[in-house]
Amino acid sequence: MMFWYGNNMSAWGYAGMGIGMVLFWALIIVGIVALVRYSSSANQRDGRSPFTDAPSPEQVLAGRFARGEIDETQYRERVAVLRDHTRL
Numbered sequence: 210m211m212f213w214y215g216n217n218m219s220a221w222g223y224a225g226m227g228i229g230m231v232l233f234w235a236l237i238i239v240g241i242v243a244l245v246r247y248s249s250s251a252n253q254r255d256g257r258s259p260f261t262d263a264p265s266p267e268q269v270l271a272g273r274f275a276r277g278e279i280d281e282t283q284y285r286e287r288v289a290v291l292r293d294h295t296r297l
Contacts, residue, residue, distance in 0.1 A: 266291050 274284040
């Protein structure tokens, strides 16, 4: 006695199927948008690409300055050049 009205689906069945399909695709689209926003915000936070583990140029300069390879004047000049080029 599984099919009380025969093999035909009622209007409620079609409505539920349509609403379910819309909700499914809405969740897929929202997930993709959230993933893109998260990856772009991570890129802006630390200056690195979300797909690589390479340090940003400013981090490399900071490391060289910390190790004493360049002095403060060189560090400030190079950071200023990097920041000027990123604004373009």
